[in-house]
Amino acid sequence: MAVLPQNDPNPSQRDLDLQSKRDLYRYYVPDLPRVPRIVELAAEEKFDDRWSQAETLRQARAEGAALDSLTINLNSFGAYAELHRTLPSKPSVTSHWMSNECFADQRLAGVNPLMIRRVSSSAPLPAASKIDDGHAAETGVKLQTAIDEGRIFVCDYRDLNRLPNLGGFVPTVGLVVPQKRVRAPIALFYWQGDRESGGLRPLAIQTDQDTDVAVFTPKDHPHAWAMAKAGVQVADAHLHQYDSHIVRTHLSMAVFKIAAERQLAQAHPVLQLLRPHLRFLLAINEAAFSVLINPGGYVDELMAPTWLDSMKMVDHFWKTWTFRDLCPLPKELASREMDSVTTPHIAYPYRDDGMLIYGAIEAFVGEFVDIYYRDDSDVTNDVELQLFVAELTAPDRLGVRDLTPDDKIVTLAALKEVLTAAIWTCGPQHAAVNFPQWDYVGHVPNMPLAGYRDLPLEGDQPMEADVLSYLPPNHPPSVVSGKQVAVMYYLGTYRYDMLGYYQDKDFDDPEAWDAVARFQCNLARVGGELFRVDQQRRTSYPYLWPWNIPNSTSI
Template identity: 30%
Template sequence: MKADYLIFIKTGDRKGAGTDANIYIALIDKEGKKSRKIFLDCKWRNDFEQGRTDKFPVSNVPDLGEIEFIELSRDTKGFGDSWFCDRVWIIPNQPGVEPTPIYFPVNRWVKADGLLKIQKWDCCLPQNDVASETRKQEILEKRMYYTLDQKSPGIPVQWDIVRTKGILLIKSKMRRLTSDTWSSLKDLGNIYKKGTSLDIPMGMYRWKEDNYFGKQRVQGVNPVLVKLCTEIPSNFKVTNEMVSPFLEGFTLDEALAKKKLFICDLTMLEDVPLMGIPVEKELVNPYALFFLNKENDLSPIAIQLFAKTTEDCPNPVFLPSDHKYVWMLAKMYYNNADSLFHQGSTHLGFTHLIMESVAVAANRTLSMSHPLYRLIAPHFLFLIAINSRALNKLVAPGGWVDQVMTAGAGGMLSITAKRFQSWRLDRDGTLPEELKMRQVDDPEVLPYYPYRDDALPIWYCIKNYVTRFVEGHYENEKAIEDDWELQEFSKALVSPYPNGCNIKGIPGDGKFQTRQQIIDTFTSFVFISSVGHAAANFAQYDEYAFPPNYPSFMRGKAPRNKDPITEADIIKHLPHKAMTLDIMVVGRILSDRGTNALGDFEIDYIFDPIGTAAVKQFREELEKISEENTKRNETRNPPYAYLNPMHIPNSISI
């Protein structure tokens, strides 16, 4: 007998998704005419297994028009009856009907002995949904699972709720081959093996060079701190006499006037508590000054390790003309401070934690049928799971951060909390505005800035994608005003804890009124989840794995004078072998990419015509940007490979 329809059902690829229950479907056309309840079963086959797609030819379903809805149901038979349905698609097999698939994205657990009604494409604003009451109930149920919690005072809120075995195996094997302390810098370098997972990190090749120290500011793991210096801070005791030998004939005032000076200011670290392992250590709160030389490279010309100078704390300004190991140690202490800011603010605080806040707010307020939920959902994938592991394994008391970072987990989280007080989405989380704030948006001012030059094209590509999505679903401002789910989401983002996320700088400040406000907000969310995290995360092995290059931990006290020191003195400040191996192994794991590239979504959420057209154009634009990125890197030394779209994951998955 000829089938009237071919019905395809994909079971979700997640734990417990498959089922032994009996599954039923009913088809409903645009006029409301409904088929019989169809039992879906392929004899001699175990249907509805995890991750599998099953095909069912269906006959004796006459006189239906264009299918608009489906109703899914199941019973409780079998040992495992729970079922997570990924999606359903139906191909008509009838005379005069175009055999085009009709998609019903489900992405839900199907409850026993109930009916789950899904509209074609399942993508509409709540005020236009014919099943609005069911939709409201779904959101209420989700709120029981997505509750807000603040794991440490002052940080972004999170969900309330490994590769570990591989780490331990690697560490235990390597530790049997080593003693505790390094005999020399060469001895340290010998631990890396080309062609292995612990290959030579890029930072090892040029870490002694001032030129490379400057490049770390514009293409390292924390390229979001450097800014144009328009005046020397009053606490920074640098003088013209000190730095004039490094200014290529300019005076200090002339270099300032000609926009030749750039500064990194980490004085906000002054009050960060020292926690973690109880050894003699010190976290500095430095300034670093850079000169834009004739080769358009940033050359470090002065480092002051503490914001304040007192009688009890001599605080010299270190210079490139100082004894080579003294200058080397000053740069290492600066980078140690930079690493704490990188992990506490740039990485953990304002990719992982801020986006978990957004994810929880979205799940508490937006139905899965909402177009904007379908837009943002691919960028939440794995986020909550990896954050839970990070807080339980890495940032927990006694965990990895306590063991290998100068300020420990408590100190790092205090940086997150301090930065959260001033962080704003419309400034710090909006790339063009953030670059403008630091006055490094103009290539005429700072010609060589790989992070900016690679990130900006993707920012505008994401913005174009979001714009097409938003303008396609919101015809006017009335549609925005009537969208109660969107307005609840906006309110949740800005409301203080425990009722909301307390995020500052959300356009509309709790009430979206224009399409542009929605576009700006969701562009930032997609960018932070993908590009922002890639920039902060994937250079970790290259930067951290060779401790002299970018030390996460320093032993002893920072230098208070310029008396000559030796290589042996440098070694005394570095992590011992066991700690170095910890840094190497975890740095390698954190730098791995285990998910699809931006725009190539692991789970398909978008099937409606507006969304699919937007995704198609998004992918085409990303492909062009990838080609341009590859060409730029052919002339860079070293290359900056972290922000090629083909290497950027959709979400924060590691």
């Protein structure tokens, strides 16, 4: 039965349990990226038979699609749809990816809805921006007026300036293909109309921060504009993988798993609450380091930088990641002025759906914690919880920054906020950045993982063939595009379980199961509301429907 350490009648057995677990969950910090990793995967952390059986089928389908791609001649945009022909589903964006509406909607409901921020007097346009009133006027917008009205939004990819040689990276895996490229663009957007009937539309794209800068608008040559949009998509894919996906979900929550197992006994209620939401996380991370983000792996082959430079980017985002700014959803949204208080006039599916899911998790966590903790003194007297916090936050240990304002958990309110944010990150947040990969990155021309030629300069009038040549090369026959499709299908189409639905072994307390039942009812109510609202949207956003969210980062 779950019990706090100060109330456990058998503390010596509890201590033995903890010592055994500390031996099992030893960790180290590699040279690059300098992120704590487990020394050896404990038996209970390995994938179970159900996960492994589903993986076998998924891998076979992905490999079949990659093999089939070798027979496809990608000599037109339409030909890219053929890359999905052996798979049981196709990306939802396949038929309309070229539209400006689809491009804009991906900032709010795509694979990386964390880049967009509002432009305001307190958060002005980026210093490197050369987008001015004249560019905005081309599409009928008075820039300063629109800023004052809270209708201008920006995606700034300046973090990619940390990469050397942005103009062209030599391929690292032996393929005879053109140099891969990624730039650091700035993209400006305008919200037109009201919340219900309006929508986001692109205003202008600056192709880089300082070198070979060109600014394009939707009024420019259509192929030049298409290439500028593709440059944004490539940049977005890089920051999605390095930061939004790898660091903010997989790596940030892995240290929670390590600290929880090392410092919380089997009978600790916080461990029992967190475990289902951390299931298979260490296993999937180690698998990723072996086949996805290893030298010569898929990230190395498909994305623009060398493996070493990619890992330096992951290392940078890990060193600058803070829990308090990026994990509690309300604070993360407010940091970009994208919360519903600051920007109530826009429809932002990631935010609007996410806040309802976050609220359901918050209510469940509050009820669960109240079963075991009577008041703040129970929190401060919980020696295991305090050791968990210490291991998690110590700079020479797991190194999480800004867990709370003082890096301590001494109140019920602080405990509930941290646990809510952790569960949100493990389940819904990961769902929001993982599962759209199939719909948006699975269709290669919508979001190529690297560019393969230079972007146009102002005044250029490229041909359709130039746009096609920016995409992965057709020689050797479609191998790069085929692998991109295969990886995105593998990653973006499998859900092990469903948020709020637990295994019999997860809890041993009837009161906890009562709280779970109420959580499930709340999620069902929220899910019905999200489904109803989604029917009226310009772009569907199914990724935060409760039945589409796993409990944990298990893929």
